[in-house]
Structures are given as C-alpha cells and as structure tokens.
Amino acid sequence: MEFRRIGDIEVSAIGLGGMPMSIEGRPDEDRSVRTIHAALDAGVTLIDTADAYHLYADEVGHNESLIARALASYGGDTSGVLVATKGGHLRPGDGSWTQDSSPEYLKAACEASLKRLGVEAIGLYQHHRPDPRVPYADSIGAIRDLLDAGKIRMAGISNADPDQIQQAQEILGGRLVSVQNQFSPAFRSSEPELALCDKLGIAFLPWSPLGGIAQAGELGSRFAPFGRVAEAHGVSPQRVCLAWMLAKSPVVLPIPGASRPESIRDSVAAVDLHLTAEELALLD
Numbered sequence: 001m002e003f004r005r006i007g008d009i010e011v012s013a014i015g016l017g018g019m020p021m022s023i024e025g026r027p028d029e030d031r032s033v034r035t036i037h038a039a040l041d042a043g044v045t046l047i048d049t050a051d052a053y054h055l056y057a058d059e060v061g062h063n064e065s066l067i068a069r070a071l072a073s074y075g076g077d078t079s080g081v082l083v084a085t086k087g088g089h090l091r092p093g094d095g096s097w098t099q100d101s102s103p104e105y106l107k108a109a110c111e112a113s114l115k116r117l118g119v120e121a122i123g124l125y126q127h128h129r130p131d132p133r134v135p136y137a138d139s140i141g142a143i144r145d146l147l148d149a150g151k152i153r154m155a156g157i158s159n160a161d162p163d164q165i166q167q168a169q170e171i172l173g174g175r176l177v178s179v180q181n182q183f184s185p186a187f188r189s190s191e192p193e194l195a196l197c198d199k200l201g202i203a204f205l206p207w208s209p210l211g212g213i214a215q216a217g218e219l220g221s222r223f224a225p226f227g228r229v230a231e232a233h234g235v236s237p238q239r240v241c242l243a244w245m246l247a248k249s250p251v252v253l254p255i256p257g258a259s260r261p262e263s264i265r266d267s268v269a270a271v272d273l274h275l276t277a278e279e280l281a282l283l284d
C-alpha cells in the first residue's frame, strides 16, 4: 500500500467511498460488511462516509452505523483507520438531498455522528456543501468551534471553490486539512481546486472518481483512451483512472465507492499501476 498525508496522519492513497452501500441500489448488510472487510484486508485506512448516506427518512447515519459495525466485527487492528464523515446534507426520504449548514444544525449533527461512530472525537469532519441560505463563514465557524472543542480531530470541506478554500483556511486558522470535490474523466472542472490544494499542501479527495455509481461501469467505453490504456496493461479502466489521478499530485487521495469486495480490491491495486508520461498525457 502507498500512503499519503491528510493533516498530521498518513492513510492509504486509495480510500473507500461508503455511499453505494447506503443509498438507492444498496446491497444487504452482509455484502456491505464483506466489502468493508475486503477494503481493510487490502490495506485501506481511509473510509469516507456522511450522516446523509441513507435511503429512508428514519435511518439518518445508516452508512456511519454500518461502518462502525464493520470495524467492530473486523478481526484485525483498525486503530489506524481514519473514518471521514460529513455534515450539512439531509435526505428527507423522497430521493432528494436537502441542506442545512446553520451552525446549530452542524453542531447537533456532529454530536449524532460521534455517537454513531462510537468515538470521542471524529477523525476527519467535512462540511458537506455550502448552503446558499447560510453565510459560508458561519458554517465554517461552526467547524472551527468543533475543532476547538475537541469534538473533531481534523477539519475538511467539500464542494468548495478556490475562494471558499481560501476562506475556510483563514477561518480555521490554517487547520484545513482536506478538500473533497467531484473529479473524474467525466467531470474535470475541479482542476483549479486540485491545483490550489497542491500549492497549499492540502489533501484533495476526488468524489465520484469513476464517474459515479450509474456510470462507473462504462468508463472504458465512454472514455476510449482509458479503455485502450487498460487493455495495454491488462487491467480495468477503473484502475487506470485511479492511477491517472494519483499521478496528478501527491495530495490526491481518490475515494472510489464500492458495494462489492471485488470492486474495492481492484481499485486499491491502482497504487501499483505506474503509467508512462505518454499514457498520462493521452489520458489528460
């Protein structure tokens, strides 16, 4: 396994995205637990989740609770695993995603996540998405208060633009450790945020790195160069995609989602796939 830095700790360069195990199309608990255990067996020490990764209105935190149970039932040592959760999104149960990033809501959401994860302090707490009804400074101010109170060990943001990254870094007094934005062959518009994170030495976690749950399987046919490079190496286009991202900057830590053990095993192997400068240019 290759390790990369988030704040003051090193975690696996490839993380596990937990969302597909808790939203529409999710598998049963047994397959989910096997998927999380397969990730741990493969050396994954970064798991991304959110309180909003659930399907029905009455099961907020479904994914956090699932991850806590899977870590508890794992036979090996999980002390080095960083569970990165988020607050600020809600799912009323009709398939939609709503928002509340008021300081009061974020602080209450963090308390609930702490209980579900069964920890004294959350390893990495990420503000999920800027809420147009709440000044960004107020939302990030709540994250700063959570840091100061020791409720969270590290603070991150998500779905932020370069100005918001700078603003968050200022409000947090230089303690912003990660930015999680959408980034994939299909969605390239977070290049400026990636470049800024590289400059500032802040971890950049691409979300939906394979194009999202619905399109991840078609990556090689939708983006022909990824298919061709994959064929040349005898590996999956998804693995090529993750290797391409890892090569962009040492601050990049992709978090591919999985609901099957074989998916995360294949994705983790991207750390051992080294692409030539020519191949990287072609994929770019």
Ligand SMILES: NC(=O)c1ccc[n+]([C@@H]2O[C@H](COP(=O)([O-])OP(=O)(O)OC[C@H]3O[C@@H](n4cnc5c(N)ncnc54)[C@H](OP(=O)(O)O)[C@@H]3O)[C@@H](O)[C@H]2O)c1
Residues within 6 Å of the ligand: 016, 017, 018, 019, 020, 048, 049, 128, 129, 158, 159, 180, 181, 206, 207, 208, 209, 210, 211, 212, 213, 216, 217, 236, 238, 239, 255, 256, 257, 258, 259, 260, 261, 262, 263, 264, 266, 267
């Ligand atoms: N911050 C945000 O606003 C935000 C938004 C969306 C997602 N996220 C986070 O980002 C994570 C990743 O995004 P995502 O799950 O939406 O999309 P994704 O990672 O682009 O795609 C996930 C799908 O890819 C498939 N897959 C994974 N590895 C594969 C491989 N090596 N070969 C073939 N198929 C593979 C999985 O299939 P199987 O299910 O069959 O295993 C899974 O359903 C989420 O899980 C979540 O933690 C964050």
